[in-house]
Amino acid sequence: MTKTMLMMATALTMVAGVAGAQDKPKIGAAVYGLNAEFMQIWAEAAENHPAVKQGLVELTVFDGRYDALVQQEQFETMITEGYKAIVFVPIDIEAGAAAVDAAAAAGIPVFGSNTRVNSDKLTAYVGSDDVQSGYMEAKHVLDKIGCKGNVVIIEGPIGQSAQIQRLEGNMKALAECPDVKVLEQQTANWSRAEAQTLMENWLTAHPGEIQGIIGQNDEMALGAIEAVKAAGLKPTDFAIAGIDGVTDALLAVKAGDMASILQDGHAQAQGALDLAIAAVLPDYQPMSEIWTQYPDMPWADGKAKEYNVPWTPVTAENVDALLATRQ
Amino acid sequence: MELKAKTPAGGSLSGGQIVQRYGIVIALLLACLTLTLISDNFLTTRNVLNVLRQTSINGVLAIGMTFVILTRGIDLSVGSVVALSGVVAASFATTSSAGFIPGAPWPAGIAILIGLAVGMGCGAVSGVIVARYRVPAFVATLGMLSAARGLTLLYSGGRPIPALSETFRWIGTGSILGIPVPIFLLLGTFALAHFVLTQTRFGRHVYAVGGNPHAAKVSGLPVNRIRFLVYVISGALAGLAGMILAARTGSALPQAGIAYELDAIAAVVIGGTSLAGGVGRVSGTLIGALLIGVMNNGLDLMGVESYYQQVIKGFLIVAAVMLDQSKNKQD
Incomplete structure (x- = not known):
């Protein structure tokens, strides 16, 4: 249409x-x-x-x-x-x-x-292999927080193959860090604006408790960064990762705000x-x-x-x- | 008939009448009360500001939509106009070296005026098609929905326009006295719309055209001009919403705003404005938008899956219209 x-x-x-x-x-x-x-x-x-x-x-x-x-x-x-x-x-x-x-x-x-x-x-x-990228991004986040603390996962549309496989990779990396707790896990449908709202609400629900943010694509990780900034916090104090290597994410990597895995x-x-x-x-x-x-x-x-x-x-x-x- | 429903002459109200008239306010208060009891974080300053900020975009769109629906029209194009105004304004406000507007970033004020003008332009085209050429609003704005999205993709090359200037981003991320700017924009839009609809001749004409177009025409009102102007208003507010969105996310996305018209229409309908035209208030729309915002926020805070939010919103819309129907039947 x-x-x-x-x-x-x-x-x-x-x-x-x-x-x-x-x-x-x-x-x-x-x-x-x-x-x-x-x-x-x-x-x-x-x-x-x-x-x-x-x-x-x-x-x-x-x-x-x-x-x-x-x-x-x-x-x-x-x-x-x-x-x-x-x-x-x-x-x-x-x-x-x-x-x-x-x-x-x-x-x-x-x-x-x-x-x-x-x-x-x-x-x-x-x-x-999306399982691999899911593993790589989660591993990056977990390494940065020292394999302990709390993370949130922002997922793609539930049921899409990339969401299923990236989640499988996320979970594989999380299994290696049994001390890490997944506080929230929900879809933002690959959308930056949706992820931003979701993250704002999570930061409210878990004040000061979130250390790592695993976005299953770059757009959603970028939305999370905006939410962190809007809450008056510094993205560099979080471990944030996304997947795809879109241009805005490259700029954010350059600024030190996140990690991305280029597809x-x-x-x-x-x-x-x-x-x-x-x-x-x-x-x-x-x-x-x-x-x-x-x-x-x-x-x-x-x-x-x-x-x-x-x-x-x-x-x-x-x-x-x-x-x-x-x- | 409509007038009677809109302006009760005081006197005592039965319980049923109270529910009908203030149902939406009661629903909002109940939702807030429930969430306060369930979540420690709901009634905190930061969360209340979050809800208001998250509601600002849909609220601004829904206020514009109220004008259109009051005249028995509908504007399906607002989601696409959000994206088009966003990318055009952003192309003037970007600091990226990949930009295609010479001299960018331009002063934020000029970029914003350009974005508003784009929105008004889209609204004006829809308005002319509806008012002058008598094309049903549903069809005219469906056409604009497609055309504006296509123009957005052509203009941006389908790619996001990143790195907006800090001054432009202020309308999405800035704050005055600790209160985020989008909230001021929402409340300002509301105050202005409320004033126009209740205190000006144009506002009364909007109700008259929607209530009984034939009578309005016979009594010499400029029906075409009023029909045209409501789409311009809706377009301008869609432009404003598009720029708030771009400023909030820091980058204008050509995919932005898809299906936003549905949430805007939902807020209007939940707020008690009749799709049959002539009846409704912009204050109801604001409360309708807040109810949707509070619900999304609350379910997020409780960790409820977003799919449930859609189901609940669906029930809410239908319940609101059923209430509206029973009100009409009584009159």
Whole structure:
């Protein structure tokens, strides 16, 4: 409802794509929604993939508008239009399965990226392990408070795969610190404003008792920081962490207010695209620089089922370089 | 009919009448009393200021919405206008080197005026479509909901506008004599709206247009102009709310304000303003917004899951309208 303009733009791109390049193999990228920064970085990386730039393939990015049904319809369009491969970032771990089934039945390989989908028909998956990032951020918070005291957890929308897995990671780290008590644990739906209100109320309910704040994404950690400031307290007196590495969080890390774990959407997009292109063009060698950037994630002839893009903790040392890529 | 319901001529009231007239106030007092008994932290200065500050955004939106609903209209676009005004004002107030407005940060006062102007502009477009072209308000503002969100995404490139200047942030995070600025903005908006609705000719016209548009027209009131102006007011207040939100979070997010129109409408309805137009008070709206705010705060303090809050809010809205219906039936 709110993305009419983007939808029109996508439709125009589609028409242009169909009319322009009949002979080049068409690859579709169906992403759950383009309203937030992370997915934009992802889409930009896909469009800037060297093979796309050189015109080896024709790439179209479809905006799923945060609706599983819209994504399903986009799959049907791609099947009808004779796309050769699909890169898929589903809105929901379960609801995407039917779309993957439909493409597989039409003989079109589907490559998952960023978000998992509960389907064994996926040709391969390129993403980052959310359990690991949940563990890393919680570990950072617990280390900073010396493995004792009280923490709160601000969760993503209950039931989303990232929330489930990041919580699993949070709990794994918390299990290593039995003296730490989780005072509160509630969702703020990835939203900065919601997290701010929640944190203000928690600071009131537990005055002086909270030492650590585990935000399951950066936006919510940033909201918590604002709540801490509004209560007249100093963020540096708390251990606060988030996940994703969005620009505002990079600035907050630079200010010393929080820790963040960068999720490399660029690598997730380009890696999945390399796999999709390899499935379409014979004798294709991966062209993205990410394979040299992450030696821990070998190309494996494009035959592996899972590619695990490593997380990068944002530190005082690398934050300026990361910020430079966002200008 | 409406007048009778609105202005009782004194005399003794039955128990049922008291509940009807002051039900919302009683509900708010009961909620506060219960929370005071349950939580030691509820009735503390800091928490009361928190509740008021958290209510400020919805309260400001709901006050604007009251004007619109009094004329039998509805403004579904306020959530999107919150986001659009927020990002436009923020683009003038950002200290980030990535900004695209030359010379930013501009003085906060100018950025705020620009944000208000954006809100008023959106409201003016909706107002013209409703008043001049007779498009139902539901449809016209539904269109604005989509268009303003699209413009927000286009303008910001879909990315947050960070690092707002400290002077701009003052409207969200500053305080005067220990009281947060958003609370002053809410109470100021309320006082002004209350004055306009009760003490000015325009205010009386708003009630007249909503109560009986035909009679208003026959008696020579500028019905179109009044219909137009209520959307401008709603738009301006959505702009103000958008800037308070951006100033509070320190960064203007293009996803801000999604579904805020629903909470604003809820506050108006809970506050006793009739969707049929012509009946209602802005004081009721303020109390309605406070009740929602107190409830969210209290359930957070008690550690109740946010999902319950939504269920309870749902019941509250329906109960308020049922009360409203029974009142109308009596007349």
